[in-house]
Amino acid sequence: MAKARAIVKRRKAVQNIRKITRTMELIATARFKKALDRATEAEAYTRKIAELVADLGSTSLDVSHPLLERREKVKNSLLLVLTSNRGLAGGYNGNVLRVATRVLHDDQTEGIATSLEVAGKRGINYFRFRGTPMDASYTHYEDRPQFDDVEKLADRYIALYINGKIDRLDVAFTRFINSARQEAVVQTLLPMSTASVAQAVASVRQAKPTGAAAPPPTRGERTPYEFLPDAKSILEEIVPVSFKVRLFKCFLDAAVSEQIARMVAMRGATENADDMIKSLTRLYNRARQAQITRELAELIGGAAALE
Amino acid sequence: MSTHDTGDAKKPGDRLQCVVVTPERTLFDEVVEFVALPLFDGELGILPGRAPLIGRLGYGELRTKVHGATKRYFVDGGFAQVRDDVVTVLTNRAVPAAQVDANAASKELELAQARRATTDFELAEKNKAVARARAQLRIGSAR
Numbered sequence: 383m384a385k386a387r388a389i390v391k392r393r394k395a396v397q398n399i400r401k402i403t404r405t406m407e408l409i410a411t412a413r414f415k416k417a418l419d420r421a422t423e424a425e426a427y428t429r430k431i432a433e434l435v436a437d438l439g440s441t442s443l444d445v446s447h448p449l450l451e452r453r454e455k456v457k458n459s460l461l462l463v464l465t466s467n468r469g470l471a472g473g474y475n476g477n478v479l480r481v482a483t484r485v486l487h488d489d490q491t492e493g494i495a496t497s498l499e500v501a502g503k504r505g506i507n508y509f510r511f512r513g514t515p516m517d518a519s520y521t522h523y524e525d526r527p528q529f530d531d532v533e534k535l536a537d538r539y540i541a542l543y544i545n546g547k548i549d550r551l552d553v554a555f556t557r558f559i560n561s562a563r564q565e566a567v568v569q570t571l572l573p574m575s576t577a578s579v580a581q582a583v584a585s586v587r588q589a590k591p592t593g594a595a596a597p598p599p600t601r602g603e604r605t606p607y608e609f610l611p612d613a614k615s616i617l618e619e620i621v622p623v624s625f626k627v628r629l630f631k632c633f634l635d636a637a638v639s640e641q642i643a644r645m646v647a648m649r650g651a652t653e654n655a656d657d658m659i660k661s662l663t664r665l666y667n668r669a670r671q672a673q674i675t676r677e678l679a680e681l682i683g684g685a686a687a688l689e
Numbered sequence: 690m691s692t693h694d695t696g697d698a699k700k701p702g703d704r705l706q707c708v709v710v711t712p713e714r715t716l717f718d719e720v721v722e723f724v725a726l727p728l729f730d731g732e733l734g735i736l737p738g739r740a741p742l743i744g745r746l747g748y749g750e751l752r753t754k755v756h757g758a759t760k761r762y763f764v765d766g767g768f769a770q771v772r773d774d775v776v777t778v779l780t781n782r783a784v785p786a787a788q789v790d791a792n793a794a795s796k797e798l799e800l801a802q803a804r805r806a807t808t809d810f811e812l813a814e815k816n817k818a819v820a821r822a823r824a825q826l827r828i829g830s831a832r
Contacts, residue, residue: 423714430710430779434768437743529712533781544810605772610728610744616768619745623767626781630712
């Protein structure tokens with residue numbers, strides 16, 4: 383009986399774990415929906431900015447803004463790594479940290495002084511373990527990054543860049559391509575290129591346009607806008623806004639990707655637990671049957687001996 | 690031929706649609722009769738049938754009027770686009786005037802004024818912060 387009972391115990395443990403992973407999967411699914419909705423809502427803004435730039439673009443695109451200036455020699459750079467606060471998200475954090483480490487390594491070989499900023503406990507623990515010094519770490523960007531928080535960060539980066547403290551800003555995060563594909567990338571946000579302003583966050587999620595979407599600007603017939611004050615200064619004002627939005631989008635993408643990664647990982651774990659329960663049940667049945675057979679054999683043997 | 694002010698679908702000069710978009714979401718999307726925008730150099734009133742316009746916003750008060758009822762928002766910079774009787778306001782933050790905290794704004798103003806500015810960039814930042822705090826104070830206290 384001992385063996386059968388041990389199997390029952392084991393099966394119960396697996397069933398409990400399955401319950402937990404299943405719940406986590408459901409939670410991640412709900413959070414993913416919410417995060418995606420937020421990201422889609424935020425899309426309206428980027429789309430509008432892009433529309434504005436397109437409307438302005440006809441006049442001229444030769445804006446000058448300190449954020450657009452490409453420095454001859456990159457001496458100092460800043461790497462912002464976006465990871466999650468919680469684990470159990472499959473390869474999500476590992477992938478981001480791998481690309482981030484590669485960039486750090488490249489910078490080191492090129493002799494660029496890189497300051498490292500990490501968001502998310504997972505990344506912080508990783509770099510602490512490796513002994514890589516961090517200049518700043520954030521844990522308050524949960525799965526609902528707020529624009530106000532991101533804006534503060536963006537303002538600081540803008541100031542750093544304009545004051546010449548950094549010559550380049552990279553962000554390592556997981557880009558959300560679609561719900562089946564996310565990849566860890568390193569994106570250079572500063573200096574910005576005029577092209578990147580023009581496309582103002584090339585939208586990855588063209589899918590669901592929100593209700594209030596304006597009709598796509600028809601080419602050929604231009605609306606004769608009145609510019610206040612003038613097209614150029616508006617464009618110059620758009621540059622920092624565009625940067626902030628791009629940074630915000632990195633955060634949103636990371637949040638959505640995290641939930642997807644967790645959802646997938648937990649679904650896998652649940653399925654594995656299911657398989658395990660099945661095979662354990664089979665083992666248990668066999669053990670029980672073996673025991674019954676043995677007892678029967680003993681009974682028959684005993685009866686035969688009595689005769 | 691441009692599409693503005695001819696209004697093939699809806700009647701021209703009838704109603705305005707006012708859309709306020711922040712980076713997080715579309716905050717406000719309603720049909721109104723009148724919109725007052727805080728442009729960078731002063732207020733601009735918009736009635737239905739306004740010619741197309743793109744403008745830079747300052748810090749100030751956005752007002753909309755429907756059937757005599759006025760809604761007021763504090764707008765934190767950004768841009769405005771007017772086209773085909775649709776007013777789109779792109780801003781970092783839009784707060785209903787009732788929620789603007791005058792006390793916090795006056796503190797912010799003090800902080801901003803105390804800030805040291807040595808370079809052009811810092812000076813511009815300081816001026817911005819001061820203007821922003823003043824606008825908030827104005828809206829927050831005028832209730």
